Amino acid sequence: MSDARPARYRVDPGGSVAGELTVPGDKSISHRALMLGAIADGTTDITGFLAGEDCLATARALDALGVRIEGVGGPRVRVRGVGRAGLRGAAAPLDLGNAGTAMRLMMGLLAPQRFASILVGDSSLMRRPMERVAVPLRLMGARIVTQDGRPPVRIEGSAGLRAIDYELPVASAQVKSAILLAALGADGRTRITEPAASRDHTERMLSAFGVELLREGRTVALQGGQSLRATQVAVPADFSSAAFFIVAGCLAAIEPLLIKNVGVNPTRTGLIELLRRMGADIRVHPRAPAGQAGEPVADIEVRASALRGITVPEELVPLAIDEFPVFFIAAACADGETVVRGAHELRVKESDRLAATAAGLEVLGIEHQLHPDGLWLRGKERLGGGLIDSRGDHRIAMAFAIASLRASAPIEIDAVGNVATSFPGFLNTARVAGLRIREL
Ligand code: S3P
Numbered sequence: 545m546s547d548a549r550p551a552r553y554r555v556d557p558g559g560s561v562a563g564e565l566t567v568p569g570d571k572s573i574s575h576r577a578l579m580l581g582a583i584a585d586g587t588t589d590i591t592g593f594l595a596g597e598d599c600l601a602t603a604r605a606l607d608a609l610g611v612r613i614e615g616v617g618g619p620r621v622r623v624r625g626v627g628r629a630g631l632r633g634a635a636a637p638l639d640l641g642n643a644g645t646a647m648r649l650m651m652g653l654l655a656p657q658r659f660a661s662i663l664v665g666d667s668s669l670m671r672r673p674m675e676r677v678a679v680p681l682r683l684m685g686a687r688i689v690t691q692d693g694r695p696p697v698r699i700e701g702s703a704g705l706r707a708i709d710y711e712l713p714v715a716s717a718q719v720k721s722a723i724l725l726a727a728l729g730a731d732g733r734t735r736i737t738e739p740a741a742s743r744d745h746t747e748r749m750l751s752a753f754g755v756e757l758l759r760e761g762r763t764v765a766l767q768g769g770q771s772l773r774a775t776q777v778a779v780p781a782d783f784s785s786a787a788f789f790i791v792a793g794c795l796a797a798i799e800p801l802l803i804k805n806v807g808v809n810p811t812r813t814g815l816i817e818l819l820r821r822m823g824a825d826i827r828v829h830p831r832a833p834a835g836q837a838g839e840p841v842a843d844i845e846v847r848a849s850a851l852r853g854i855t856v857p858e859e860l861v862p863l864a865i866d867e868f869p870v871f872f873i874a875a876a877c878a879d880g881e882t883v884v885r886g887a888h889e890l891r892v893k894e895s896d897r898l899a900a901t902a903a904g905l906e907v908l909g910i911e912h913q914l915h916p917d918g919l920w921l922r923g924k925e926r927l928g929g930g931l932i933d934s935r936g937d938h939r940i941a942m943a944f945a946i947a948s949l950r951a952s953a954p955i956e957i958d959a960v961g962n963v964a965t966s967f968p969g970f971l972n973t974a975r976v977a978g979l980r981i982r983e984l
Pocket residue numbers: 571572573645715716717718719721742743865866889
């Protein structure tokens with residue numbers, strides 16, 4: 545349950561970005577490739593795996609559950625699947641570090657098992673809501689105990705789960721995925737309906753592992769008892785990591801900036817739509833057509849342009865959910881007002897991202913107003929500088945580093961140790977792109 549060390553970034557103001565970049569593999573897809581590979585029959589080979597702290601936590605947990613995984617320190621990983629009934633109880637609590645996706649999906653994976661498990665994490669994860677997953681799993685017959693809705697999560701051994709028909713109260717891919725994983729081991733046909741589209745990597749990857757599921761509008765249905773056939777998963781670069789450089793390009797790519805081999809699943813790319821509405825020049829060049837575990841991939845080319853503030857349509861919020869920290873930086877540099885509402889979920893991410901962003905905008909001298917479910921702000925030609933508290937949140941830290949491109953004084957960012965959870969090598973990639981960043 546240890547927390548990452550609190551290193552600091554210093555970013556000197558100004559500069560431009562250009563050239564070609566690659567960013568690390570997709571975090572959501574890497575977690576899923578490990579978990580589905582673990583319960584598949586046969587050996588799954590993963591390429592492009594994200595060897596970041598979050599996915600390493602998933603790999604360690606699966607190892608403790610008796611799954612052999614080779615090569616997790618790098619991009620090529622081999623998972624020796626044990627089949628749906630082959631996991632065995634771990635001797636100690638499973639520590640999932642900072643990884644909310646790992647904990648929530650693991651709840652679904654473990655709910656149908658006959659043995660008991662305990663899930664814990666770092667101080668951020670121990671504060672995050674878990675009842676949203678526990679509630680539907682209990683309806684399926686799972687016995688799950690949380691502590692006032694938060695971890696530690698105790699999953700008692702199950703005597704058999706039954707299918708449910710469930711309407712998600714919030715658009716959450718983690719909750720949907722946990723139910724789908726539990727549904728594999730449940731009796732009958734589970735149906736899940738979402739209030740709005742959330743990322744669909746689990747559905748796509750289950751299909752790639754030979755599982756039949758039916759999708760109709762916002763509903764997905766899966767018959768329990770199906771087994772998974774090991775396969776090969778090529779993980780594209782993480783759109784959410786590319787997002788920092790897409791915004792950097794909008795702000796400061798006088799020459800084009802090209803980010804290569806990025807996953808452009810339409811349930812992830814809401815940021816492109818939002819930035820285009822602000823006047824951004826973003827070109828998406830598709831690569832191999834929908835090949836890699838059903839995930840579309842593209843090179844993304846960005847040029848600087850004058851941005852205008854917008855009102856964000858609420859239905860786009862789940863499609864850009866992890867990109868709001870850096871979207872707010874784009875908005876802070878845009879001409880006019882930007883409003884985001886219907887984004888209460890941002891309050892329960894790795895940090896309260898609305899509060900963390902508002903506090904950072906205050907430091908940079910951006911007029912803003914915090915709402916319970918969003919943020920209003922008025923952009924400025926030049927931002928100030930100062931010390932930003934990232935609250936140990938990787939995406940807050942990286943977003944404020946990008947703000948330096950339009951700052952008039954150095955920006956220092958505190959508690960950046962968790963950047964390695966999703967983007968190992970960020971410092972180097974940012975330097976190559978043109979940021980004047982270093983670690984203190
Ligand atoms: C994720 C789903 C999203 C996202 C998170 C990753 C996933 O969370 O914010 O970073 O991999 O399923 P929610 O399901 O809570 O919206």
